[in-house]
Each structure stands twice: as C-alpha cells, then as structure tokens.
Amino acid sequence: MGLSGTIPPHLGNLSFLVSLDLGGNNFTGTLPNQLSFLHKLHYLSLTNNSFTDSIPESISNLTNLSYLDFSQNSLEGIIPPEMCKLQRLQYLAFQYNHLSGIIPSWLSFLPKLEYLSLRNNSFTGSIPKSISNLTNLYHLDFSSNSLEGIIPPEMSGLQRLEYLAFQDNHLSGNIPSSLFNISTLRALSLVSNELSGNLPNDLCANLPSIEIIYLGENQLSGQIPSNLSGCSQLKHLSLGINYFSGQIPASIGDLKSLQLLQLPDNHLTGTLPLSIFNISSLQALQLWRNKLYGNLSRELGNLTMLTKLDLDNNKFTGINTI
Template identity: 45%
Template sequence: MEKKMYNILAYAFLISITLQVPCLAKTNLATDQTVLFSLKQHITSDPSRMLATNWNVSSSVCSWIGITCSSRHHRVAALNLSGMSLSGSIPPQLGQLSFLVSLDLTSNFFTGLLPPELSSLHRLKFISLRLNNFTGEIPPLFGHLPKLENLNLRNNSFVGSIPKSLSNLTALQFLDLTSNSLSGEIPKELGKLQSLRRLEIELNYLSGSIPSEIFNISNLEIISLADNELIGSLPTDTCSKLPFLWWLYLPGNQLSGGIPTNLSQCSQLQQLTLTENSFSGSIPAEIGYLASLKSLALGSNRLTGTVPHEIGNLQKLGVFAAELNQIGGSFPLNMFMNMSSLQGIRLWSNRFTGNVSRDVGNLTKVTWFDLTENRMTGVIPTEFGQLYQLQLLRLSINSFSGSLPHELFNISTLHTLSLAFNDLFGVLPTYLCRASPNLGRLYLGANSITGPIPNSIYNCSHLRIITLAENKLSGCIPTDLGNLRNLQRLELYNNNLTNAPSSSNLGFIASLSNCRSLTHLSVGINPLYGAIPPSVGNLTSSLQLFSVGSSKLNGSIPVQIGYLRSLVTLDLQDNELSGNIPFSIKYLHDLQGLYLGANILQGPFPEAICDSYNLIYIDISRNQFSGPIPECLETCLL
C-alpha cells in the first residue's frame, strides 16, 4: 500500500513539473523581452526603424530581428544588431540575458561605458563591439567570462591599459583591440592564453617591449601589433614555439636590433611585415627557407648588406619590399625569376648598382616595380613594355641613360610612370596615351628629352600630374591642355617652350580653366613672350602655386589675379611686367611667397598687401616702385 501511494505521489510530482516547465520558460523569455525593451529604450537613433517596427509585443521575442533563441532552453542565445547604424548606449539590464552566447553590435554608433553587469553573462562565447564609439577603460568584466572565445573591440575609443584580467580567458581564441587609444605595456600575463589563435592590437599607443611570453603561445596564427610605440628587439627564439604562425605584422613601431635568424622555424609564415622600425644588420638568409611566404616587407629600417641569394627560393612570394634602407650590391633581378606569383618589387631609396637586364620582361605578373633613388646605370630595357599588368614603374633619381623607351607607353594598365632625374634623351612618343589610356601620373623631369609636347597628350584624359620640367623640350605649349579635366599639377618649367605665335597672351591659360582640380601650375624659365591674360582669373580657386618667372612676360599683372584665393606662392619674377601691382592682391589671404623682383613694376606699393597676413617671403627688388614700403612687409622682404 505504501509503495502504491509512493508511486502515485511520484507520478503527481512529474505531472506538476511537466505542467510548470512551459510556464517557467514563458516567464524567463518574458524576462529576456523586458531586457530587450530596456535596450530599445536606450537606442536614441534607429534610422532604418528596424527595432521600432519589429521589436513589439505582437510577436514572439524569438522572431524579432537580430534575435536567435536556443532550441533547448527557448531563451535568447544570440543578439546581432550589426550594421544597423544604431545610436545609443548599453543598459545594465543587458547583463540579465543569462543564456546569451553571442553578442554582436558591430558597425553602429553606440557610445558610453560598458556596464559592469555584463560580467554576469557567463555563457558568452562571442563578443563583437567593433566600429562603435565606446569609451572609458576596457572593463575587467571580460575577465569573468570563462567561456569567451572571441573578443573584438576594434575601432572604438577605449583608453587606459590592457587589463591583466584578460589572462583569465583560457578559452579565448581571438582578441582584437585595434584602433583604440590604449597605452601602457602589453601585459605579459597574456602569455597564459594558450588557446589564442589571433592577437591583433594595432593602431594604439602601446609602449615597452613585446613580452617574450607572447611568443610562447603555441596556437598563435596571427600576431599583429602594428602602429604602436613598441621598443626593444625580437627574441632570438621568436619562432621556436610558433608552428602555426602565418601572419607576423609589426610595422610602425620602434623595434630595433637584428631580424631573428630563427624566423625560418615559423614554417607556415605567409606574411612578414617589419616596416617602419629601426631593425639593423643584414637580411637573414634563413628567411629564404620560408617556403610559404607570400609577402616580405622590410622597408624603412636600417638594414645594410646585400639581398641574400636564398631569397630566390621563395617561389610563392608576391611582394618583396625593402625600401628606405641601406641595402646595396648589384640589383639582384635574377633572384626574382623563379617567383611565378611576384607582383611587387619595392626597393626604392637604397644603394643598388648595376643595370636592369632584359630578363625583366619575364616578370609578367608584376604590377609594381620601384627602384627610385638608387645608383642604377645602363639603359632602361624596352622589355618593360612586355609587363602587360604593370601599373606603376618608378626608376627616378638614378643614372639611367639612353633613349626614352617608347615601349613603356604601350602598357595599357600603367597609371604611374616616373623616370625623372636620369640621363635620358629622345622625344616623347607621338601616340602618347593612345595605348596607355589609364596613365595618371607622368614624371619625366630632369632629363634631356627634346622635341615638342605631342598633340596626342589630349588622349591622356586620366592624367593628374605632368612633370616635364628641366628638359630640352621645344615648340608651343599646347592650347588644349584643358581637355585634361583631372589635371592637378602641371610642371613645364626650364625648357625651351614657347607661347602660340599667333597669340600675344599666354594662350594656354584660358584652356586650363577647365582643369578645376589644378593646384600647381609652373611654366617658368621658358621663352614665352606674352602677357598674362585676364582669363587667369578663371583658373580654379584651388590653385596654390602659379609660377611663370623668367619667361619674357610683358604687359601688366591683371587685376583678375586676385580671384585665385587659394594661392600660396605667386612667382612672376625676372620678366618685363610693368604697371602697378593690382589692389586685388589683398584678397590672396593664403599667400606666403610673393616674387615680383626684376620687372618694370612701378607706382606706390599697395597697403592692401597687408591683408595677406600669411605672407612670409616677398621679393620686389629691381623694379621702379615709389613711395614708402608698408611697415607690415619689413620682416618679409628678401
């Protein structure tokens, strides 16, 4: 009888539990709903009105936008409001979503401090608050989330130091604190995060050395600490315990010492970037054993010696950059021949010598080739024209000689061609830009190029910069340069160019009024023999430099010069200009340099010049001015 009674009571208890579970679930889900309504009340801007129209009592919480409920507990397990452009703050009530596993508020405009109540979310595995404007210090609450695997606080306004309590997150795999205002040292305690796979703390103000403990986290795949204020050297055993590391990214710091030779032990390394530091010594030959390496960036350091021939073993290398160092020796072109994926060679500002062999034509995947400011000699191989994917070719500031290779102008993908400051001769091709329509920057200054500027330059509709100064060009300055609507800089000074013989004014000026982005116009030291036309006032108000010195100009300075309100430098010296300085010069408030010396200008010097309150340099010597010089100019006169 007692056993029967026990069974009845047990059965009744089970019945009561079964009946209560839905009620409890409803109550708990109602709690989650209350929390979410609290969050909604803290939203100050919802431009797409997603929450305003969707988060309401007429539908289940689990069907709301951005909400995912767990099938087991029927509670809110994921909150994803990413990319909704929401503004507001995080209420402390959010810490009551006790079944929350994932919190994603990426790419919004949330502000304020993170409430400490979030430390109650013990089930959280994923947090992404990147691309917001959260402030204050990174709170220690994250150290109380034992299951956290991903913590992303990138692109916020957090300050202070990195809390040591993060070392409690033994399950953490991804940590991203990039683009904040963090300071202090990297805590060595982070070395306890043995599950960590990605460590990204770029663009902060971190100081001190990189703790050696970081290099003992054997699961690390990515170490990215770029653009901080880190000092010291890398451990000699940097890679002895990093078998999975494929990304080592440390540019923009103050790291010094030699590049560790044992980097070859990071056998999976694909990206090695140490640019903009103070590393010294030579490039370790051992780097040549990193068979998976795709990008090697060592620029802006203090490296010396030569490029070790072992680098030629890097058959997967796509970019080799070692610019702004003191590396020398003969330019090792042959080393790149086995690199079937090579796209970029950046070795500018070093001490390389020798010539570029014709084998360069075999590097058919190269898009960037930069040997600017070295000690290269010989001719520029015509085989560069075979690089059908080349976008940038910079060989300036060397001692290349021979004729200007017209084949370079057959590369349809080319957008930058820089051969300035060499010993090149020859003429510009008559078909300029016909085969290279994307050309945007043309630097050929300081050579010995002769002949006219071809009419085909009108085809260069993408040209933004033309530098042909300091050559031996002759003929007329084309009067249709205005067809180059994107032109920003035109430098033709120090040639033998002339004005159109049929025009007493500088005929090309009127055409250039179509170039609304023009900031620099320098055509001085040419026998132009003409007057500055009133149409000079139609030039873009963006013009900052107007230089026509030593050009045999005559006539007066037109009053319309005062329309060029952004002028910083006005150079009309060493001409035959006459008349008065126009009063409109008073409107050139940004003017810093005024060069009118060696003309025939006369009359009183206008007091209005004092309105150009940024004026630093002025040359009015060798003219025929009369009367006193304004007191405001006494400190500016050359």
Template identity: 35%
Template sequence: MLARAVMTYLLLLIYCINISASRTNFTDESALLVFIAQITNDPDGTLSKNWTQGTEVCSWIGVSCSTRKHRVVSLNLKSLRLRGSIPKEIGNLSFLSFLDFGNNTFNGVIPNELGRLTRLKYLSLQMNNLTGEIPQSLGYLSRLQVLDLSENDLYGYVPSSIFNISSLKIIDLNLNDLSGNLPNDMCSNLPMLQYLFMDNNGLVGELQSRLDKCTQLLALSLSYNRFTDMYLGWNKLTGNIPSEIQNLPAIQHLSL
C-alpha cells in the same frame, strides 16, 4: 500516483536547471555591468539602451552565449564608437572565446586579467587609444589564434610569452610604439603562424630570429623599425637580408 510523481520530478528538474543557468550567468552579467559602467561615451546609445540589468544577458547587443550553459562565449563590440576603459572584470568571462573591441576609442591599459580567458581564440583591440605595455599574461591564452593589438599607443617590449602560444595564426602589432629586440627563437614555438605584422614601431637590434621555422608564414611586415642588419623602411640601414627570410617556403607578401 506514478504520473504525478514523474510530473513533480520533471518540474523540479526544470527548476534546478533554470536556477543553475541563472547562477552561472550571474558572474557574466556582473562583469558586463562593470564594463558598461566604464563606458564614458556611447554616441548611438547601442549599449545604454540595450544592456539593462534584469534582462537576459544573452539577448544583449554584441553578446552571444553557449546553448547548453548559457555562458557568454562571444563579445563583439567592433566599430560602435565607444569610449571608455577596459575593466579587469572582463577577465571573469571565463567561457569567452571571441573578443573584439576594435575600431573604437578605448583608452587606458590592457588589463592583466585578460590572461585568465584561457578559452579565448580571437582577441582584437585594434584601432583604439590603448596605452601601456602589452601584458605578459597574454601568454596564458594557450588556444589563441588571432592577436590584433594594432594601431594603438602601446609601448615597451613585445612580451616573449606570446611567442610561446603555439596555436597563433595571426600576430598584428603594427602602428604602436613598441621597442626592444625580438626573441632570437621567435618562430620556434609558432608552427601555425601565417601573418606577422610588426611594422611602424621602434624595434631594434639584429634580426636573428630563425624565421625559417615559421614554415606556414604567408605575410611578413617589419618595415619602419630600427633593425641594424637589414634595409627596413625609411631607415635604409646597411646589411644583408638574413637567409631565413629568403628561405620562407610559403611567403606571399614581404614588406621590409
């Protein structure tokens, strides 16, 4: 009797674990199915042939899941020649820590709901056709280490919120149409920042951002903008290079 009771208990436990895993994964599957519905061109059939409802989400191409909870933790769709838009439902992948849609032809705007992915450490949307403004909500990504939105058609101000993400190591916003001033205290809350690329935009104003507080900065590129107190790129504007730049202790690459 005892052996039978133990066996029954184990079977019930396994059943409950499977039910729990399927329920927690249902949210992720729903979000990914909405995402693939927004894909208008998948020339190699990478997703259309593999992402099918009823199959295990964690086995889909580009999708990685956690071992214990079977939640989607990584979505890597880089260089698949995909075209379409990024739906707001991506923000429902609450366990996501890695997101790379780089080198595709995604269009439309960056959804505000990306700011709900508070576990995200790596975000790359580079080399697409994204437009609109960079959402202020990205400032909620308190664990983010890499932010790469380069080579898109983004415009408007660089949101001040991203300069409060103390975990950031790389910010790459080059080759967009961004405008406005950079915050005066841009480096105050970025103690880990190593790479800052904002060249080929329309940034203006005086560069008084206390760059010397970015003590880990290895590479800085600000060329081809419209700053008024530096020689930057083709503008060749008059003025002095701020002493903060001259005093960066770890700098290895400087493009002005």
C-alpha cells in the same frame, strides 16, 4: 534585407525567441529596453545598422546569451558593468562603434568567452592583466583605440589564442617574449604602436602555425631574428618602419609559404641573401629606404609570382628602374 526605422518595443513580447538577427539593415535610434524581456535568447545580432546612444544595462538580463554582436553601429558610452552577469557568453563583438572609457577588467568574469573584439572604438587606459584569465579565447582584437602602457606578459596564458591584434594604439615597452610561446597563434598584429626593444632570436621556436606577423611602425631595434625556419607556415612578415639593423638573415629563405616580405625604412645593411630568390610564393617584396646593395639582375627573375617590388633608396645595381 533593407529594413529601416526603429526596433518596435513590442518585439519584447516574443518571449520564446532563442535567436534574433537584425544585422545588415538600416535600423536607427536607441536599443529598446524591451529586448531584455527575451530571456530565452541565445543569439543576438544587431550588427551593421545605425543604432546610437548607449548599450542599455538591461541587456544583462539576457543570461542565456552565448552570442552577442552589436558591431558596426554608432553606440557610445561605456560597456555596462552589469554585463558581467552574461556568464554563458562565448562571442562578444562591439567593434566599429564609438564606445569609450577603459576596457573593463570584469570581462575576465566571462569564463566561456572565446571571441572578443573591441576594435575601432575610443577606449583609453591600459590592457587589463585580467584578460589573461579568459583561457578559452581564440580571437582577441583591441585594435584602433587609444590604449597605452605595456602589453601584459600574462597574455602568454592564453594558450588557445589564434588571432591577437593590438594594432593602432599607443602601447609601449618591449613585446613580452612569452607572447611568442603561444603555439596556437596564427596571426599577430601589433602595427603602429610605440613598442621598443629587440625581438627574441628564437621568435619562431614555438610558433608552428603562425601565418601573419605584423610588427611594423614601431620603435623595434636590434637584428632580425636569425632562426626563422620554425615559422614554416608564415605567409606575411612585416617589420617595416622600425630601427632594425644588420643583415637580412638567410633563414628567411626557409619560409617557403611566404607571400609578403616588408622590411622598409630600417637600417639594414649588406646584400640580400640568395635564399630570398628561391621563395617561389613571394608576391610582394618591399625593402625601400635601407642600406642594402648588390647586383640583382639575374636573381629577380626567379620570383615569378612577384606583383609588387619596391627597392627604392638603397644601393642596388643591375636594375634600371624600380
């Protein structure tokens, strides 16, 4: 719409409003306390504006809210603990702000929450174990903050989860093997942390719907799991910039929907399994800076959908310039 200025306080006089969407405008200033007079609101979206200052505690008076979106503003400070009163909340989006402090454990008191995104803020501390009590969650995103500590194994209790993203933090320790038992997962992104240890060999045993696995830029080691055929819907597999060793498993060729395969900057050895060249859907193959070798001149011609190929710093033959 392109509206600008501040939200007028008398908006709070519209006491029968059940839905208010002012997203995608140029509003500035603070969020007026008068918003809390709109007791019948079920839906409140102020996304993609330029609001500043803190989230008013009075928002907690909107106890009928099921949808709250303050994303893409310049809000700062902590999430007010009074918001634990919003017991009907199903959708909570605060991504792309300047919020800080720890991720509050009282979020687990919002039993109906299905969507929770705190992406791109300045949260510190650890991921609270109590988040695992939000058993209705299908989307959980804490990416691009400054979180530390381990990924709580209790997260495996989120058995409706489809999207899990903790990328771009400072998380450490092993990836809990129980995380790979969330059979509803479609996307898992833990890129750019300090995670270590091995991946379970049966990583794909309970992930029939997984489409995206991003685990690059960590400190993972050991061999790439040899049994990948269970991830039959996988489209993106990114394990680059880690410490994986050994050979690339032939079972990667069983991933008939694979579009992106990123394994660069590891310690992989041996030849490429011929099965890779039968993945007709493959669009990007990145294997640079490993210890791979072999003649590729004939097999590469099978990858007719390929748009990105990077095999630099290996010992391949049969190709002139990659």
